[in-house]
Structures are given as structure tokens and as C-alpha cells.
Amino acid sequence: MKYTELKNDISQSDRRIYLFEGDDAYFLTHGEEQVKRAFLTMPQLNYTSFDGSSLKGGALTELTSAMAAYPFMAEKRIVRVGEFYPSEADYDRYLKQAFENCPSTTILIIVNRGAGKGAALKRKKCITYVDCSRTDEDTVTRWVYATLKRAGISADVQACRNVAAYCLCDMSRVAGEVEKIREYGANPVTTEVVDELVYKDADYRIYEMTDAIAYKNYSKFLAIFCELTQKSTDRPAILAALHKYFKNLYVILNSDSQNAELAQQLKMPEFAVRKSAERARSFGGDKLLGYISGLYDISARMRSGKLSADGAFYESLAVVLFS
Numbered sequence: 628m629k630y631t632e633l634k635n636d637i638s639q640s641d642r643r644i645y646l647f648e649g650d651d652a653y654f655l656t657h658g659e660e661q662v663k664r665a666f667l668t669m670p671q672l673n674y675t676s677f678d679g680s681s682l683k684g685g686a687l688t689e690l691t692s693a694m695a696a697y698p699f700m701a702e703k704r705i706v707r708v709g710e711f712y713p714s715e716a717d718y719d720r721y722l723k724q725a726f727e728n729c730p731s732t733t734i735l736i737i738v739n740r741g742a743g744k745g746a747a748l749k750r751k752k753c754i755t756y757v758d759c760s761r762t763d764e765d766t767v768t769r770w771v772y773a774t775l776k777r778a779g780i781s782a783d784v785q786a787c788r789n790v791a792a793y794c795l796c797d798m799s800r801v802a803g804e805v806e807k808i809r810e811y812g813a814n815p816v817t818t819e820v821v822d823e824l825v826y827k828d829a830d831y832r833i834y835e836m837t838d839a840i841a842y843k844n845y846s847k848f849l850a851i852f853c854e855l856t857q858k859s860t861d862r863p864a865i866l867a868a869l870h871k872y873f874k875n876l877y878v879i880l881n882s883d884s885q886n887a888e889l890a891q892q893l894k895m896p897e898f899a900v901r902k903s904a905e906r907a908r909s910f911g912g913d914k915l916l917g918y919i920s921g922l923y924d925i926s927a928r929m930r931s932g933k934l935s936a937d938g939a940f941y942e943s944l945a946v947v948l949f950s
Contacts, residue, residue, distance in 0.1 A: 629758050630654040631766060637665045641703070642755040643729035646748050648739045649759030653798030658757055659736055663705060666734055672699040679711030679737075687713065687721035694725055694733050707736045712743035727753045764898040767791035767798065771805055775816060778809050782816035789818055793827045796896045800828070829855070833868050834899070837876075841909045845948060852944065862936045863929060866943050870922040877915040880907035921946035 628636060630649075636642075647658045667674060675693045682690055690708060698704035713722060729735060737748065749756035771787040790808075794800040804825045813820045827835075832851055839847040855865050875893050879900060882889055886904075890897040907915065925942050928934040934942070 644735040644754045646737045647757045651761045654759035666703040667705050668701045673704045675706050677708040679708045691725040705734045709738045712745035715746045718746040761796045761896045764791045767796045780814045786818045786821045789821045793825050795828050873918040876907040
């Protein structure tokens with residue numbers, strides 16, 4: 628299930644084993660907290676936590692023994708293990724029977740930031756998988772709108788959408804920026820308020836900058852390019868990000884994979900892949916190749932010492948503006 632379905636699922640029933648897996652720290656943390664709030668009492672006696680990296684081979688019996696223990700003066704006992712990637716052999720030997728016969732008085736929470744190597748835990752029938760990957764822009768927009776509404780603050784839908792976009796749908800950042808907006812006290816929240824308060828992720832500024840190229844808005848491109856280089860003395864990093872962006876557009880343009888698969892391959896939010904596909908088509912393959920080869924040549928000469936960082940900066944402008 629998706630993280631957004633968890634609250635309703637918990638209200639209907641408890642599960643024996645939850646696997647929270649994904650790259651969104653907010654979803655991971657708050658998913659775990661939702662389960663604890665719903666089922667855990669007297670945590671000093673009924674909660675145990677393990678570091679998954681230390682549980683291998685025979686050491687896995689420590690986990691299964693904790694799962695078998697009875698709660699003290701409570702209905703449930705919660706066992707938590709983080710970054711847990713047992714091998715398939717260890718799963719079959721030490722965990723399968725305990726997981727498939729987990730006592731009704733125990734809830735096991737597994738929290739993994741990545742898929743990792745080892746047994747495919749999310750495919751085990753006895754494990755409830757909760758997808759904590761970054762969600763899409765529409766879902767985040769609704770979350771921002773609903774959160775502000777609960778605080779008695781009305782908000783323009785486009786303003787909420789901008790919060791999601793500026794934070795690249797990273798819920799940890801979104802939650803922090805929404806709290807900032809609440810403390811600021813503006814009501815209603817408009818796009819102007821969001822532009823004033825919400826920090827735009829550097830990757831989003833790269834997107835804005837290249838978007839300006841697609842629409843031939845060269846003055847906006849130059850303004851953002853100069854802003855990024857003024858805020859960061861690491862000009863090579865800005866150029867590398869620009870080069871990577873065009874490479875990703877070219878891959879998306881020529882790939883037959885679904886958006887979700889591309890998002891995983893390119894380590895991008897899925898909504899960003901959809902938007903990038905539109906931009907890639909507006910550029911076309913030949914133009915993208917021109918940008919990629921030109922920027923790569925500049926980067927190679929800069930790394931070899933044949934070109935200074937300032938020289939690379941100005942040559943990159945020429946490639947983008949006159950390629």
C-alpha cells in the first residue's frame with residue numbers, strides 16, 4: 628500500500644508485520660509513529676528496537692525471541708528493526724516460521740530506506756509493505772492544502788502546488804516549509820507568499836533554468852544561471868547539474884520504459900519524469916545531443932586544466948544560448 632493509505636488501514640485493523648520502505652524520510656518516520664500511536668502503550672516495557680546490520684545468521688534469534696515475548700499489561704508489544712536486509716537463506720532458516728506465525732500480541736516494524744540486497748521482504752505474504760517513496764505532485768499539493776486548512780489558513784491551489792514543486796515533493800522539506808508558512812501568519816496563502824517564504828531546491832532552479840531555454844526565454848535563463856553561480860562558489864557543480872539534466876532528458880526521450888521505472892533508474896521523482904518528457908520533446912534529440920556533447924567537452928577541458936572554472940562558465944553560456 629501507499630503511505631497515504633496507511634491511516635485508513637490502521638483504523639480498520641492491525642497487521643502483524645509492517646515494512647516501511649522508501650526514500651522519503653517523512654513518510655518513513657511518520658508511518659512508524661502512526662503504528663506506535665495506534666497500538667503501543669507503556670513503551671518502556673513493550674517496545675524493543677534492533678539495528679538490522681547486526682542481525683545475521685544465528686543473531687537473528689534475538690529478533691525472533693523478542694517477537695515471541697508477551698506484552699506487559701498491554702494488548703500489543705512492538706519490535707522495531709531498521710535497515711534490515713536478511714539473505715534469502717537466513718530468511719528461510721531463521722525468520723520464515725517466526726514471520727508467518729507472528730503472535731497476535733506482537734507487531735514487527737521494519738524500516739528500510741532502500742531496497743538493499745537480500746530477501747525480497749515486500750513480496751512475502753506475511754509482510755505488509757508500505758511504499759514510502761516520494762509521492763506525486765498532486766498528492767503533495769492536497770496534503771499542503773489540507774494541512775493549512777486544518778490550521779485555519781486558506782490557500783490558493785497553485786500556491787500549494789508551488790510548495791510541492793519547489794521542494795521536489797520531498798515531504799520532509801514540504802512539512803518544514805508548511806510550518807514556516809503557518810508561523811508567518813499570512814491568510815490567505817498566495818503564490819506571492821510562497822515565492823517569498825519557500826526555498827527553491829537547487830534542482831528545481833536547474834529545472835526552471837532549462838525550462839526557460841525550452842521556451843526561448845533567455846533573459847530568465849541568464850538570471851537564474853547567474854543567481855545559482857552567485858549563491859555557490861562551486862561553479863563546476865552547477866555545470867555538472869546542467870549536463871546531467873540534459874542527459875536525463877535525452878534518456879527519457881529515447882526510452883520505452885514506464886515513468887515509474889525511469890524515475891527509479893534516474894533517481895528522480897515520478898512527476899519530474901513526466902514533466903521532463905514534455906521538455907525533452909520540445910528540445911528534440913538533436914538539440915539535446917548538442918547540449919550534452921558541448922557541455923561534456925567543456926567539463927573535460929576544465930578537469931584537465933585546459934580551461935578555468937570562469938572560462939567553463941562563459942563557454943557553457945555560449946553552448947546553451949547559441950548551440
